[in-house]
Structure formats: C-alpha cells, structure tokens
Amino acid sequence: MIRRVRGPAGNHGGPEIMVAVMRRRTFIRVLSSGAVATIVPAETRAVTRASKQRYLRPPGALDEDEFVARCIRCGQCGEACPNRCIKYFGFENGIQSTDTPFITPREKACVLCMKCGDVCPTGAIQKIERKAETIMAEVKMGHAVVDESLCLSFQGKTCGVCYRACPLPDVAIRVGRLEQPHVLEACVGCGLCERSCIQLPQAIKVMPNHG
C-alpha cells in the first residue's frame, strides 16, 4: 500500500510524501484481490476499502491496522467518554471495523480528556497522561485543514471561532490578520475546531491519520 504522509511543512504547501509500506492486512488483501482479479474483470470489482467515510479514532489509538487487531470491541471507551463523542461502527466500514470506536468531529469532537485510554483494557487506545506536552507528543488523531475558499476570515469577515475552540491555541492553531486561521504542526486532530466552525459546510476539517 502506498501511504500518504504529510510532509514537514504541515498542510500549508507541504508536499505529500509517498511512503510504501506493506502491512499484513494489505498483503492479504493484495493476495485476495489478485485472486479476485483473475475471475472478475476490473471494471465490475468493488472498491478494496469498504468505506470512504472520514472518521477519527479515539485519542491515543494505535495505527489503524494494529488498532483493529488490538481492539476487542468491549465498548468501554464509549462508556468512559464524558463528552459522549465516541460512537461505534456497524458494517459500514468493513467487517473488520465492526463495533470499533470512532469519532465524527463535525457531530461531536474529542475534548482530549484521555479517559478512553485509561479504561481501554488492551492498549488499543494508549494510556496518555492528560498534559499538553504528552498529548501533543502522543495523540495523532489527524490534522486540521483549512479550506480558504470557505473560511469566513479569508473572505474578509473576521471570525476566529476555530481558534477559540482549540484546546491548544497558539500551539496547534494560530490566527493572523482578520483572524485567519493557520494550523500548525502540533495539531493533534481533536476536531473541536471542525465542530465549532460556523460556516456551512465547515471550512476547517480534520483529516484523519489513518488510510
């Protein structure tokens, strides 16, 4: 699988680096898709990934493949979430993701309380101390991206709501002239900016770190 990894300059013009990694699941998928390809013509084949849904994993979650393998679907992360932002997949994200936790930031974003990691019995969501430094170092849910053609501040209407919603202001997001937001490298992808954006559709989005 070719994974896109964001370059060092963040989302502002930073080049997306293509990194080739082969994971077991991918390997099996390649094998099976090879088997399928010999039978079914390419045009009629379904997409390899069942869903193109944009979702976040809870803060401190391992990399997607490892997370899916580690999670036992006990539902305790959701029960610990005081903000009730953690939801669970049915079949919509593929059978492997069934009953695994996810967050839709536009509906309800993560407040980075880190309680899900405390209760996770398997370490699929890592235990992370609730401190700005440790959170910034270890939480990698995603990275916020501003759509300047939608953002009110970039249209000359001073807004700055996303900046005020950010739990790591001036560290993860900075505002310039007319409160124009600029997401910095330290953004952990909690999604509170996306949740708070007053524009419809939202002008700031968290792009998840997984596939």
Added chain:
Amino acid sequence: MADQGTDIAARKPLGLWRHLNKLRWLSLSCVLAMLIIIPYLHLYQTYTASHAYDLLAPSEKRIYDAMEILTAPFVSNPAEDLDAIKGNTWSGTFWGFRVSDPLAALGQSVAGLNVHWPFVATALIPIVVTLFFGRIFCGWICPATLIYELNTNFAAWLRWAGLKPALIPDHWRFDRRIKYAVLAGGLALSALSGASLVAGVYPPAIIGRETYYAVAQGGFGVGSAIFFATLLFDLLITRRGFCRYVCPGGALYSLLGRYRLVRIRRIAESCNDCAKCNVICEFELDPMRDDFGQECTNCTACMAICPTDAMTFMLRAGDYPAQGPGHLGREYRDAEIKQSEAAE
C-alpha cells in the same frame, strides 16, 4: 442393608446444594441487571457533568435529587464510586481490577499475531477458575444464559400450546464438536482479517455491547441481529443449541475445564433412575449415567430437581466411571433379586 444405610447418610449432599440453582439465577439476574444499569449510570454521569444544576428543568432536578439521596449513604466520592464497576463480562473493571474473557485474550492475540501480556494477564483469573470449576462462566455469569434459559421455557410453552413447528425430529442431535470447529475457524478468520472477529458472534460480548448501544448510543447494533438468530435457533431447532453446538467461548471454556476438579457426581446408592436430571439438563448431558464430560457448566439444575438427593459435588479430575443403575431403581432391584435367586 444397615451398612448401606449409613453409607447413604454419609454420602448425602449438603442441604445447601439443592438451593444453589436459585443462587445461580440470582447471580445471572444480577449480571444482566448490571449490564443494563451501567449504561444508564454512564448517561446520568455525563448528563450531570454537562448540565449545571440551576439550569436543570424541575423534573430533571427531581431525578437528580432522588439519585443523590439514593446514593448518598453508599457513596463518598460520586465520580469514583459510580465508576467502581465498569464494562461488561467481556472485559470489565471491578474496583480498579481488570478481568477479561479468555476468548477476548485469545482472539486478540490471534488477530494481532502477538501476545500483549498486560491484557492477557487480565484473563488469568477466569482461566484459573475454569481450570477448577469448568464452564462455570456459562452457567453462572454469562448474561446470555438467563435469556437462553427463559427462551427454553418459552419453547416449552410453545410446545405445550401446540405452536412449536417440528423443524427437525425430536431425537435428532447435532455434533457437540461443531463448536470447536467454530472456535478454530473463528480464530483462523481473525488471524486472516487482522480483527478479532470471534467477538462478533459471542453472545456475552454481544449483550455487553448491545445493552450499552441500546441505552446510550441510540439503538441496537448489528450484534443484536446475530443474538436474535441464536435465540430463534434455540427456540425452533434445538434446546440451548447455540451454547451446545456453536458458541466459540463455550468451546474454549470446555477445553479449559476438561480436567476440572470440582464436578457434580451421582450417588448411585440414592438414585432411583427417575431421569429427571436428564430432562432438566439444559446441555442434554446424561447425569443419570454419570456422563457429564467437559460440557457440564456446574449449573446444579440436576441437584435442585433430584427427588432423592442423589447429586453431590466431588473433587476429582475426571468423571466417575459409569456406576450402573441407581440402587433405588427397579433395574438394580430386579438384578439383585435375580442374583439372589441364582445364589439359592
């Protein structure tokens, strides 16, 4: 004969044991109640955390006050005490102590193709308990068991009312070993897909999740359809069929409890071959012929129903070899008469 009489007296089971079945129902009810109450506690906690008291509607204030009054005698630190029991029987926390189902540990190890010791260690207590008591989880703790047993009663009622369709002949039996194949197949699929798929078909895991989904996530998830299918299977095809033939967790517990130390055994001297134990046994074992095997859940239903108190516990790593007909039964008496006649 006097000699035999003292023998029977010495081998009489403890009076308490025929009441264990009631205790078991209490235990099962408590577990299921816990799985329903915990999500409501979660709702209550998150609600009070996000709403200031003075902004509550009068009706909500009443609920809040009632909750405070009810919990005040037992609770010193509300946040901590309400969190004392969390999770479910699949994996839960009890006063800071984590306990997980052995199948959860096994499924995860297989899915990730590595052993994550901190988690596997949480399954240690259930494993040790199973080594001693066999499938005691299935009989005493599994939240599905209560529902399945009620389902059995419902099936009996349907039969009584003449509404039960005969989909398979009454004498027809599946092979108990199917569940070991399900366990092996489920683990193989988990390893191939890299996800713990056994969790998807294991009723205690499903019920733990689904009660939470239903209460706090706005509706039942996909697992409830699977559980409902198992209920239909039990209702229409074979009594407790899922537990006996399909359940991967039951298979794992059976294997672990194969050489369990605490077993039920028949006191042949007090047995009158009435076969009530065989009829009541949800797992359709053969207690009357000393055949418990690795499937017995120590549910003690046979102890409770035995009219002559011929069922007791023993400490032994294997079942008693078949003891023949019960001494109070006709078959044994006839054989004895024949023997004495032959001696004359």
